[in-house]
Amino acid sequence: MITATNLGKRVAMASGELAILKGIQLEIKSGETAAIIGASGSGKSTLLGLLAGLDTPTEGDVTIDGTSLGDLDEDGRAALRGREVGFVFQAFQLLPALTALENVMLPLELKGDDRAGPRAAEFLERVGLADRQDHYPRQLSGGEQQRVAIARAFAGSPRILFADEPTGNLDRATGTRIADLLFDLNREEGTTLVLVTHDLSLASRCARRFEMDSGTLREAAAVEA
């Protein structure tokens, strides 16, 4: 379960302080899927960063499964991420010099998993890239690269998956297929999914939807998944 209490983020600007996020209240239960939607610059990526513990808030706190991120230092948050959290990014963030398999193995190796290779191969197979294991990112299309990124995100068996515009860099058809894959795997693994997007159709596939507007968050009416 993820909760955000009175979360705020301000940054210093030349012209004074700018509040990017103000008084955010949020609670996402285990296994739920949630979308955060909003226009560019509305602060949704900043919120994602705070929820995932990639950044620290100026006010308020985030707890993940009862652990307050505010009580953890940078390394404590990293350890928590390693155990509990997976990511899918808009720009894929694959390491260009590693093969598809090696990219997927990375989080497993960081956890010290002895069976990193076979497990990574299994996930690559589940995203339909069994025959592209030894390809480098530059030899893969955008959709294939994002599939590798999804395999990497799920390979670590996270309890929570954060996805930042996962289809943002893809054409519509590919984007739909990637979204299908993401939601299928999410269902199979029973992961909590927090998705940031400005794509309403993608957001509509989540059980809950929140809307960011000028640094404030409100929940849109629940829809049936």
Place this chain on the structure above:
Amino acid sequence: MALLFRMLRRDWRGGELGVLFFALILSVTMVSGISGFAAALKAALRQESNAFLAADIAVRDSQPLPREWLDDAASLGLETAEVLTFRSMLFHGDSDMALTSVKAVSDAYPLRGTLRLSATPYGELREHRGAPLPGEVWLEARLFALMDLSVGDTVSVGEADFRVAAALRSEPDRAGGFIGVGPRVMLNLADIPATGVVQPGSRVRYRQLFAGEREVVTAFTATLENRVSAGQQLQSVDTAQPAVGRALERAERFLLLAGSLAVILAGIAVALAARRYAERHQNYVALLKSLGAESPRVRRLYAASLALAWAGALLIGWVLAWALQSAALAAFAERFTVPPSLLEPRPYLVGAATALLCVLVFAWPPLARLTAVSPLRVLRSDLPLHDGREPRDFLIALLAIALLMWAYSADLPLTLLVLAALGLVALVGALVAWALLRGGRVAGMQAGSVWRLALASLQRHGLGNTLQLVVFAIAIMLLLLLGLLRTSLLDEWQSQLPPGAPNHFVLNIAPEELEAVSLLLDEQQVRRERLYPMLRGRIMAVEGTELPAEAEDGEPEQREANFTWSGEIPDGNELVAGSWWVDGKLEAVSVEEGFAERMGIALGDRIDLLIGSSPLSVEVTSLRSLDWESFKPNFFMVFPPGLLESYPVTYMTSFHLPAERKNFLNRLLRAHSTLTVIEVDAIMSQLRQTLAQVSRAVELVLGLVLVAGALVLIAGVQASSDQRLRESALLRALGASRRHILGSVAVEFLALGVMAGVMAVGAAEAAFWGLQTFVFKLPYAPTPLLWPPTLIVAALLIGGLGVFNCRRVVSVAPAAVLKEI
């Protein structure tokens, strides 16, 4: 571990580890190679000097030395020899006789170096080690003409007869002071009792010679130091300082300087490469952290990869250092009686330690701070790059450079001078860069678009450019400085021994013979130097105090010296106190400073002399220093013209005679049998050969330092290439033409090159002046002719490297560049 290796592989392919790795290899190679080579040179220097002693150490006394010293040395495994020298008359037949300097040597003599003999007085040389056979003597070449002798004749010393077996042309331990010593007669020590000339109270110099393995000699020297008494003198390398030694010493200093400059360059290259490496790894670290890697883990990962890079660089660097030493030593092969080992561990350990220091001080700080990279970068790649430049790093790096240089050159003035030059470049660099960049922007506004783009870019990259500028300037300055020093050293050696320099001295030319001798020399087209009048006199008293006829060792005593007169200060002499001749004050003398010190003479003292039987009193009006290695006639005492002309005087001069015309000496001496000819051609050719070898070594090392400099330039250009690539790609995406972009990059780097060149030339001249004046003690002359080519080469080189580095941007789709970085 698997992750580590994958990361290394990735970095290697990415190219950023490459420069770091090469810089580390270079530092290991340079330090190990050069310090190994310098150590070997030192060994050569020692052997060279030891040859001038004919031993590793020697003890001298005017009394017989204790026999047990020889026995003790022999029991330690050292070689020993004994030498006796004294003056004695040599007789040939009933009428011919000459006062000679007899040297009796034991069979093992010389322990170091070789004798040179010939079958006829000036015939073909052959090298020889060992004493004459009992019953035989070797005579100095000039004795043959003087006494009308040939090989096979019988001569006598004291009560013993000897067969003349060969002409003695040179002996290793007879350096300097050749004028005024009687011609040499060498015989076997075993024959001394038969001559009956060595009696209690005779003036005899006794020497014991020792040689052997270095450690044993060092230990034995220590025991001897405790045992020698007041009159006994321990002689070692330090007391023998031949010209060869000085040249080798300067070369050694140059090599050490070159080595330390190479280390600085390699250090800068390591620092630049590490900075770039760290910059490029920020996204990577952010991703690792978002995936759950904690800081210690990230730190361990980078520490391990640096350690691996260091270890790999060590292995390769050591092999290269070995090869470098072999190549450098090959030039010296014939010099070594025992070739030095290339596997002495010390240079290799020094190289490893230096590279480790480079890793810790130059490479580690930016990498260690990678752990501070925010994982948020995975979401927002536009986050400002973590700035790795911290003043503390610079200070630590500067301190490390100072320590490295000092440890390496063991020369504080040299270190401080180079550091001062580096500081000057950094300071002036920052100021000039700031001013130029600002001025450039204003000028650029009025220029065409390529120029505007370039100058705007120069200004926009302000801090980065200043850093780049300073790095370029330092690299160019160090290379320039080294090049200048090399040229100056080689010139100095060349001028010390110009081709055709006089290699023979002729003494005892009577005034009435002058014309005939000159004619003979001119007729043979032998080039001769100026004539010096010469007469011998005796120093009797200083400031009215009589000197004893004989004194304890070291104390001033009456002695003879060669006098001359001269209107001008003789060549190669320098006034150190007092003034040259004052009009009207005739009874004056100028004394060589070392001689004055030994005789207890000070400026202004009145000295009583005896020339023949006439007394003369003069005042010391100046002290001179002179270059004993100049192969020019040198005199302890020089008088003003007009004072000594009435005394019986002979003349001396010097001339150059090539080896193939040595026979001329026989003709000269037959025609003028009273002349004394001294040959210095053997020692000069030895010196010349050494200098040629040293020059080759210097060139080799300079070449290596050039490689280090090039590496720094490449690392410097690379330092900003990512940002430039991105900006250029953006410009191209906006429609800028290929010509436009390459043009502006070229202009930008050309401008950087010119600015760096200007700074480098200024700083190099300043440092060159300092080094010449304070460290190498050589004359300084500005080198304006070097400035334009330096500027042009710097501009072209840096401009070319810049364009080469950015060429990809015009051959690859801009999107690919933008996406990749």
